[in-house]
Amino acid sequence: MTDHATASTFLKAEQIRAQAEHLYLLPFPSSCPRKFASLLSQACEKLKSVVIGLSKRPGTADVDRQISFISLFLVDRLAPTLRFIEGASSENTPASLVGPLEKIGKMLLPGAEFLVRRQWRYNYRVQELRQGLGEELKGLLSRHDFKDLFPDEPQKLYSISFPSFERDSALLHVNFAHEIGHPMEERYLAADPRNQEPLAELRTEIEKEDTGADVVKRAKDIGAATSYWRAAVEELISDTISTWVFGPSALFALSEVVTLSHSADEISKDLHPPWRFRLRNMLSVLEEQGFVDPASHELQGWRDNAHSSLSGVKSSVDNWLKHMSRVVEQNTDWDAIRREGIAAKCAYESVSRVTGSVRTFAAQTVADTAYTRDLFSEEVPWLLERLFCDLPPNQIERSLWDVRQVKLASILSSGWLYKLAKLHPEFDADAERYVERAFVLNRLILKALELSVVAGEFMERDGESARGAAKQE
Amino acid sequence: MTSLTTIPTVYKYGFLTSRAVDLLNQPQAHQIAIEDRDVLEACKDLVEKIIRGEAFLVGPNPEVSNLRPDDVETFNFLLSSDSQLLQLAKVEEDLRSYLDAILRTLEGLLRDPEGVANSERQRTVDFLTRTADALLASAKESARHYPTDESMPAAHD
Numbered sequence: 001m002t003d004h005a006t007a008s009t010f011l012k013a014e015q016i017r018a019q020a021e022h023l024y025l026l027p028f029p030s031s032c033p034r035k036f037a038s039l040l041s042q043a044c045e046k047l048k049s050v051v052i053g054l055s056k057r058p059g060t061a062d063v064d065r066q067i068s069f070i071s072l073f074l075v076d077r078l079a080p081t082l083r084f085i086e087g088a089s090s091e092n093t094p095a096s097l098v099g100p101l102e103k104i105g106k107m108l109l110p111g112a113e114f115l116v117r118r119q120w121r122y123n124y125r126v127q128e129l130r131q132g133l134g135e136e137l138k139g140l141l142s143r144h145d146f147k148d149l150f151p152d153e154p155q156k157l158y159s160i161s162f163p164s165f166e167r168d169s170a171l172l173h174v175n176f177a178h179e180i181g182h183p184m185e186e187r188y189l190a191a192d193p194r195n196q197e198p199l200a201e202l203r204t205e206i207e208k209e210d211t212g213a214d215v216v217k218r219a220k221d222i223g224a225a226t227s228y229w230r231a232a233v234e235e236l237i238s239d240t241i242s243t244w245v246f247g248p249s250a251l252f253a254l255s256e257v258v259t260l261s262h263s264a265d266e267i268s269k270d271l272h273p274p275w276r277f278r279l280r281n282m283l284s285v286l287e288e289q290g291f292v293d294p295a296s297h298e299l300q301g302w303r304d305n306a307h308s309s310l311s312g313v314k315s316s317v318d319n320w321l322k323h324m325s326r327v328v329e330q331n332t333d334w335d336a337i338r339r340e341g342i343a344a345k346c347a348y349e350s351v352s353r354v355t356g357s358v359r360t361f362a363a364q365t366v367a368d369t370a371y372t373r374d375l376f377s378e379e380v381p382w383l384l385e386r387l388f389c390d391l392p393p394n395q396i397e398r399s400l401w402d403v404r405q406v407k408l409a410s411i412l413s414s415g416w417l418y419k420l421a422k423l424h425p426e427f428d429a430d431a432e433r434y435v436e437r438a439f440v441l442n443r444l445i446l447k448a449l450e451l452s453v454v455a456g457e458f459m460e461r462d463g464e465s466a467r468g469a470a471k472q473e
Numbered sequence: 474m475t476s477l478t479t480i481p482t483v484y485k486y487g488f489l490t491s492r493a494v495d496l497l498n499q500p501q502a503h504q505i506a507i508e509d510r511d512v513l514e515a516c517k518d519l520v521e522k523i524i525r526g527e528a529f530l531v532g533p534n535p536e537v538s539n540l541r542p543d544d545v546e547t548f549n550f551l552l553s554s555d556s557q558l559l560q561l562a563k564v565e566e567d568l569r570s571y572l573d574a575i576l577r578t579l580e581g582l583l584r585d586p587e588g589v590a591n592s593e594r595q596r597t598v599d600f601l602t603r604t605a606d607a608l609l610a611s612a613k614e615s616a617r618h619y620p621t622d623e624s625m626p627a628a629h630d
Contacts, residue, residue, distance in 0.1 A: 062495035068609055069487045076616035077484060139488035139515065142508055 009071040010051045017044035023085045029095040032115045033088040087117030096450035112156040119161040126179040130157035170445040174253035177245040181238030198350045205346040228347035231271035240362035243285045247371045252416045265336040274333035290373040297325040301377040316421035371409040379406045383414035394448035415445045490605035517579040554607035
């Protein structure tokens with residue numbers, strides 16, 4: 001007779017399948033969430049078959065153990081992934097931003113897919129959903145069933161989560177570029193054998209510091225140093241990529257969320273580097289790119305007087321940058337790193353030696369989609385003028401016949417500059433008015449993104465039909 | 474750092490080791506079915522990964538790829554949950570020869586199942602059973618945790 005645990009496991013699989021089917025029907029801004037819902041539904045069908053097979057065998061400890069694993073897998077791994085699909089619906093996401101972000105993601109990580117979704121915790125986060133699931137199911141399913149579920153090698157599907165109530169805060173979503181950078185760490189290590197050498201050297205460095213420690217303690221220190229190193233390099237790559245893709249907006253956006261995550265100086269429990277360490281890196285990348293003058297800590301290549309209504313924008317941004325420079329000049333994060341122990345000290349000293357190669361890798365990776373100071377100086381003033389008139393900053397319109405589309409990074413940059421120069425001072429004058437204007441700014445930026453996507457699609461179609469006509473001729 | 478109770482490979486290796494134990498506890502067959510070969514092959518890979526694990530760099534030519542966090546976590550997890558393994562780890566050579574013996578048995582089971590001595594087979598079953606049980610305990614602990622993207626309720630049991 002089938003025991004209660006087996007029947008209950010079968011029922012759980014069916015309940016998850018039914019919910020995945022239900023979620024499949026929601027409207028989504030892209031096809032990825034629906035594809036993932038379908039995969040979950042099919043996985044549950046396969047698991048039901050495995051449970052039926054086990055239920056026909058005499059009850060033994062070995063059968064019970066497998067049923068327990070399947071049951072836990074259903075509640076601990078499969079059921080929680082339903083929330084990714086639900087959070088990715090059009091209603092729950094900044095739908096006009098999903099398409100452009102997916103495009104950037106596909107450019108940086110060819111072959112991967114992206115699912116943008118909201119989460120309740122106040123954080124941005126990237127998680128791989130599909131390949132990991134495939135690796136787990138490979139250990140359980142028969143060859144045939146696995147092949148049925150994954151006809152090709154499971155491709156990566158990254159969920160990029162944003163804080164739920166910030167759905168419409170398009171400017172903050174510049175942080176998506178940072179999240180897309182996370183999976184690059186593996187590629188950085190594989191890109192050049194020399195990139196892996198510092199990892200191998202960690203062992204010797206730990207042994208030098210860890211004299212007298214027994215073999216197990218030393219092994220654990222090497223393991224911890226490896227994890228610190230990889231986490232820090234991962235963050236540096238992500239921050240650098242985000243800065244190359246979005247320019248100064250990357251620093252503005254990160255500074256808003258990073259101060260909430262953990263201490264300025266301590267390494268967090270999940271191994272994120274101190275945020276002072278990260279902001280220092282980003283500011284330095286902006287200096288290398290020519291956005292910020294390293295001597296004066298001011299915005300470079302910007303001329304307020306070219307657009308009279310913009311006077312004061314540069315001084316506001318300069319003040320902010322000078323404040324940020326003072327923040328990163330303090331080295332209290334290094335004191336905290338050394339206090340953390342031998343593993344952290346060795347790892348971070350090694351990381352600071354590889355910063356140059358990390359930045360070179362990141363710059364090469366995003367070369368095709370890089371945002372330059374020239375584009376910033378050329379496009380953003382025009383877009384800011386539109387924002388000052390409460391128009392969506394989606395294009396440059398010199399005249400009725402001279403209209404030009406702009407980079408996504410310029411749209412977001414104009415929003416950030418407006419926020420720093422125009423919106424923040426409103427708060428001191430009238431807090432209610434500030435909130436009202438902040439909502440208007442969000443709407444204008446989201447509208448600009450939507451119009452920019454529509455224009456981009458139109459131009460793509462227009463280009464295709466022009467090419468088609470030329471061929472016919 | 475990832476907690477030992479929530480290692481990401483808990484289900485991957487949990488499914489694998491529990492199926493392997495089940496398979497090795499069945500009456501011996503002359504030929505191993507293809508599906509069963511897959512399970513034993515994957516178990517062999519797991520033991521190789523542990524041997525190559527960063528913690529001791531025992532491979533003949535330790536390479537940087539040995540420093541993958543997955544290996545470190547799996548190895549540290551087993552060290553922490555298997556007292557016999559932890560005892561063996563006090564002397565690197567003892568641990569190495571124990572794991573090498575398990576690896577050789579798995580290779581033997583794949584090559585010539587009848588040529589594997591019962592005692593060797595049993596030692597491998599014991600190792601995989603302890604691993605599977607440790608992973609099951611870890612999975613139960615993991616299922617009690619809230620996902621890191623969900624806010625913690627104000628009160629819970």
